[in-house]
Amino acid sequence: MDCFITGTAGFIGFHLAKLLLEQGHTVHGYDGITDYYDVRLKHARHNLLRQYPQFTATEAMLEDDATLQAAVAAARPSAIVHLAAQAGVRYSIEHPRSYIDANIIGSFNVMEAARRQQVAHLLMASTSSVYGANTEMPFDENQKCDMPMSFYAATKKANEAMAHSWAHIHGVPITLFRFFTVYGPWGRPDMALFKFTKAILDGQPIDVYNHGDMWRDFTYVEDLVRAIALLIDAVPPAAAGRNPAQAIEGDSLSPVAPWRVVNIGNSDKVRLLDFIDAIEQCLGQKAIRNHLPIQPGDVPASWADTQLLQRLTGYKPATGFQQGVQAFVRWYCEHHRP
Secondary structure: OEEEEEOOOOHHHHHHHHHHHHOOOEEEEEEOOOOOOOHHHHHHHHHHHOOOOOEEEEEOOOOOHHHHHHHHHHHOOOEEEEOOOOOOOOHHHHOHHHHHHHHHHHHHHHHHHHHHHOOOEEEEEEEHHHHOOOOOOOEOOOOOOOOOOOHHHHHHHHHHHHHHHHHHHHOOOEEEEEEOEEEOOOOOOOOHHHHHHHHHHHOOEEEEEHHHOOEEOEEEHHHHHHHHHHHHOOOOOOOOOOOHHHOOOOOOOOOOOOEEEEEEOOOOOEEHHHHHHHHHHHHOOOOEEEEEOOOOOOOOEEOEOOHHHHHHHOOOOOOOHHHHHHHHHHHHHHHHOO
16 A cells, blocks of 8 residues: 555654554655644654655645645555644643644645545544533544634534535545543653653653543554554445445444544543643652642533444454553653653
8 A cells, every 4th residue: 555644743643654664655744844833743754654665755845735636646656644733722722723724725735635636545633632521421433523622623524514515515535633641752842741751750840730530541652553454444435326234333434525523542532630640650759739720712621432442344443551651661761861
């Protein structure tokens, strides 16, 4: 399989590319190497991927449509996995325009590339943040998601709607996946696990929002990318000619387009305070905890119903959060401590 992945210098894109390369596939990466966080980490990820002979990459912005279209045309992929985005709930409060550029304009350019190249499957990253003010949990794909609580979530919900119309009009099969709280080695410095680990080791306080009364579906990155790889083969069928006998219980498949949305998570909730306890145990040091109220745009709880993912692919997560935290701490100490 030839796969075109956007965001290969990013956290999830790097891990997905590495998995597919290890499975013997050809991967062409595309990444803007933006300075949202330390670009040295992004370059290090790309340099590791370049050790595989079947990996090539273009370093350019998604908004650079001419470069993107040329790169996809040259790669001639059978599948595109669109992971590049401007991420971060809190960052979107202060820098909303960057989310329009990357998440709206950039995603449109990727959708147009998929249409031009007639790829067999376009897969796009969404987020659990689209569930917004919903309170019924675990979240499932057929719940209404009309109340995003951050601008980041609003742009991702817009992507889902854009993709549905694209699939309906042009017949491009599109799957969107809603990620929950992803963590693991090579993670982003702005994410809680990285920030907490660094602060504890440096003897600095950590900010614990909502006084730690937060619940998240922590998803280990290697489990997550295994799910994405399995979903590449789960192509949504065209609306015409579907066999009702082959319908999947709880499917989010559109009645008018080859489009569906799928949760990827552990289908389990973990309290933030328990997550911090696991970090402390791995480090052998206690955190200095600075308890604060919940941040604007954040939600107190979020976890996934992943039955649809299991029915489509047979996937089940393999990594508990204590094991995943241990793997991250080991990586962090090897790469970021003298």
